Amino acid sequence: xxxxxxxxxxxxxxxxxxxxxxxxxxxxxxxxxxxxxxxxxxxxxxxxxxxxxxxxxxxxxxxxxxxxxxxxxxxxxxxxxxxxxxxxxxxxxxxxxxxxxxxxxxxxxxxxxxxxxxxxxxxxxxxxxxxxxxxxxxxxxxxxxxxxxxxxxxxxxxxxxxxxxxxxxxxxxxxxxxxxxxxxxxxxxxxxxxxxxxxxxxxxxxxxxxxxxxxxxxxxxxxxxxxxxxxxxxxxxxxxxxxxxxxxxxxxxxxxxxxxxxxxxxxxxxxxxxxxxxxxxxxxxxxxxxxxxxxxxxxxxxxxxxxxxxxxxxxxxxxxxxxxxxxxxxxx
Amino acid sequence: xxxxxxxxxxxxxxxxxxxxxxxxxxxxxxxxxxxxxxxxxxxxxxxxxxxxxxxxxxxxxxxxxxxxxxxxxxxxxxxxxxxxxxxxxxxxxxxxxxxxxxxxxxxxxxxxxxxxxxxxxxxxxxxxxxxxxxxxxxxxxxxxxxxxxxxxxxxxxxxxxxxxxxxxxxxxxxxxxxxxxxxxxxxxxxxxxxxxxxxxxxxxxxxxxxxxxxxxxxxxxxxxxxxxxxxxxxxxxxxxxxxxxxxxxxxxxxxxxxxxxxxxxxxxxxxxxxxxxxxxxxxxxxxxxxxxxxxxxxxxxxxxxxxxxxxxxxx
Numbered sequence: 001x002x003x004x005x006x007x008x009x010x011x012x013x014x015x016x017x018x019x020x021x022x023x024x025x026x027x028x029x030x031x032x033x034x035x036x037x038x039x040x041x042x043x044x045x046x047x048x049x050x051x052x053x054x055x056x057x058x059x060x061x062x063x064x065x066x067x068x069x070x071x072x073x074x075x076x077x078x079x080x081x082x083x084x085x086x087x088x089x090x091x092x093x094x095x096x097x098x099x100x101x102x103x104x105x106x107x108x109x110x111x112x113x114x115x116x117x118x119x120x121x122x123x124x125x126x127x128x129x130x131x132x133x134x135x136x137x138x139x140x141x142x143x144x145x146x147x148x149x150x151x152x153x154x155x156x157x158x159x160x161x162x163x164x165x166x167x168x169x170x171x172x173x174x175x176x177x178x179x180x181x182x183x184x185x186x187x188x189x190x191x192x193x194x195x196x197x198x199x200x201x202x203x204x205x206x207x208x209x210x211x212x213x214x215x216x217x218x219x220x221x222x223x224x225x226x227x228x229x230x231x232x233x234x235x236x237x238x239x240x241x242x243x244x245x246x247x248x249x250x251x252x253x254x255x256x257x258x259x260x261x262x263x264x265x266x267x268x269x270x271x272x273x274x275x276x277x278x279x280x281x282x283x284x285x286x287x288x289x290x291x292x293x294x295x296x297x298x299x300x301x302x303x304x305x306x307x308x309x310x311x312x313x314x315x316x317x318x319x320x321x322x323x324x325x326x327x328x329x330x331x332x
Numbered sequence: 333x334x335x336x337x338x339x340x341x342x343x344x345x346x347x348x349x350x351x352x353x354x355x356x357x358x359x360x361x362x363x364x365x366x367x368x369x370x371x372x373x374x375x376x377x378x379x380x381x382x383x384x385x386x387x388x389x390x391x392x393x394x395x396x397x398x399x400x401x402x403x404x405x406x407x408x409x410x411x412x413x414x415x416x417x418x419x420x421x422x423x424x425x426x427x428x429x430x431x432x433x434x435x436x437x438x439x440x441x442x443x444x445x446x447x448x449x450x451x452x453x454x455x456x457x458x459x460x461x462x463x464x465x466x467x468x469x470x471x472x473x474x475x476x477x478x479x480x481x482x483x484x485x486x487x488x489x490x491x492x493x494x495x496x497x498x499x500x501x502x503x504x505x506x507x508x509x510x511x512x513x514x515x516x517x518x519x520x521x522x523x524x525x526x527x528x529x530x531x532x533x534x535x536x537x538x539x540x541x542x543x544x545x546x547x548x549x550x551x552x553x554x555x556x557x558x559x560x561x562x563x564x565x566x567x568x569x570x571x572x573x574x575x576x577x578x579x580x581x582x583x584x585x586x587x588x589x590x591x592x593x594x595x596x597x598x599x600x601x602x603x604x605x606x607x608x609x610x611x612x613x614x615x616x617x618x619x620x621x622x623x624x625x626x627x628x629x630x631x632x633x634x635x636x637x638x639x640x641x642x643x644x645x646x647x
Contacts, residue, residue, distance in 0.1 A: 155507050178481035180511040189544035206557040214522045216558040224554035228537040228546035
């Protein structure tokens with residue numbers, strides 16, 4: 001009896017399409033079925049893959065829910081630090097996704113977890129939003145207030161009358177902050193001058209995913225702080241593999257049989273590479289096939305890590321392939 | 333004389349010093365820590381600079397990274413302290429370099445274009461002195477109370493007029509730096525690929541015992557990250573700032589001496605431009621051993637003096 005390639009895949013963990021950016025739409029129904037059988041867990045990015053801002057992308061919920069129905073475990077993994085897991089859950093459910101809170105991996109949550117694991121007992125200076133502070137509150141870690149901190153007076157006046165540096169700050173956490181300001185930069189740089197003070201960045205995405213506009217993301221604020229602090233931060237979010245470490249350690253996922261789906265190669269696909277996952281790039285967000293072509297031609301070995309195994313224009317395009325797999329072939 | 337040997341000039345014989353003095357026709361001199369500290373001249377500096385010009389016939393230029401004053405204001409300070417530079421054209425500073433650059437840039441038309449400034453008012457004053465219109469300098473821009481960032485970007489960047497006619501974004505030291513300014517600068521740079529993107533200089537931070545003051549490099553880094561564009565540095569050690577002089581033949585780098593107090597900025601500049609270098613110990617470094625300690629990391633000067641005034645007996 002011929003052993004099917006799918007069985008081989010299961011046994012050896014062989015990734016047939018590794019870093020080839022194979023377009024799933026160009027594969028036969030049989031091959032897509034085979035590919036669908038090669039992973040048991042799915043970790044997916046959110047912005048640009050499942051939804052854009054407030055609107056679900058066509059077919060995305062159907063595909064994710066079908067994965068779940070097929071018995072695959074589902075995780076949403078977002079670098080967006082402005083929302084708590086509870087808020088992300090609410091958004092996902094409202095947009096039609098069949099997801100539970102334990103299936104959500106968010107940088108705000110992971111940042112609080114990171115500090116908790118280190119038995120952090122001081123106060124955190126936060127440059128960020130409620131997403132972060134609520135997650136810190138949930139694990140009992142003290143922090144400074146977020147919100148506006150505008151410059152008052154000239155620099156000498158500010159320093160003489162308004163600048164207050166607290167003595168119990170043990171970490172500076174930087175995420176997305178619409179109230180980013182010079183006073184916050186000055187405080188962060190001053191706290192970080194102490195080598196014992198931790199420097200944590202929720203993520204380094206330079207731009208916040210927005211449909212028609214280029215606007216600053218956490219990564220831009222982090223870059224400003226790391227420049228005046230003259231220090232590199234510990235980055236919690238993708239592509240740092242630590243964000244999935246707990247899932248791997250607790251054997252909730254098997255990396256070779258885990259699929260990472262994303263729209264941004266230098267966070268999502270690179271995370272997949274770093275963790276030994278299979279990877280799927282969708283073209284409904286940041287990076288496109290043209291970008292992959294550049295990386296294929298590049299001499300820089302770092303660029304090769306950005307090339308996905310497989311590609312789809314959008315996640316919803318997989319629906320017919322899933323239906324075929326479940327019904328055993330195209331129904332005429 | 334070998335280059336980069338950090339020889340103390342006063343250890344040399346009179347003949348050797350004379351030979352060294354004859355190896356350059358032009359002198360570029362740093363400001364803070366070399367010839368003055370803010371509004372006070374460093375002892376002996378005035379006499380040396382004036383003697384270099386008047387007794388030895390050298391052409392002297394002041395070259396500073398101080399982005400908080402215009403060329404004219406720096407020239408007036410030099411006069412006030414007794415330095416006899418011939419005119420304000422003998423002052424090279426970031427605001428001056430910015431204007432010199434925009435004026436010769438084909439894509440920039442001061443009749444049609446204005447400049448968005450994330451920085452202090454001196455940049456606006458310098459631009460205005462050369463007939464260039466600007467906005468934003470020295471002013472705060474905060475999210476209106478009750479607005480979220482999404483409201484701000486929808487309103488401001490949804491309107492095509494926001495980026496229209498803006499031919500350059502200039503970043504300088506800005507105590508009013510904010511999210512709104514960062515977002516606005518990025519929007520303009522991404523909407524207008526041919527707009528110039530300039531920064532006065534790239535000081536990262538100014539450290540004091542009890543606090544650290546962010547430098548201009550930190551502001552521009554945030555904007556560079558989001559816009560995915562690199563700003564042109566309009567100060568030392570970028571050799572670009574010397575172009576107005578080298579292009580017109582006013583200066584030959586091989587016969588030019590750069591005097592400064594900072595290895596990274598001043599000696600680095602000399603090295604980048606192929607000039608001779610003299611480091612003085614009245615600013616960043618206070619003795620030669622501290623200079624030599626940086627041998628593996630930072631460029632070393634050709635010659636060293638504890639202070640510029642020590643040169644006077646040889647002039």
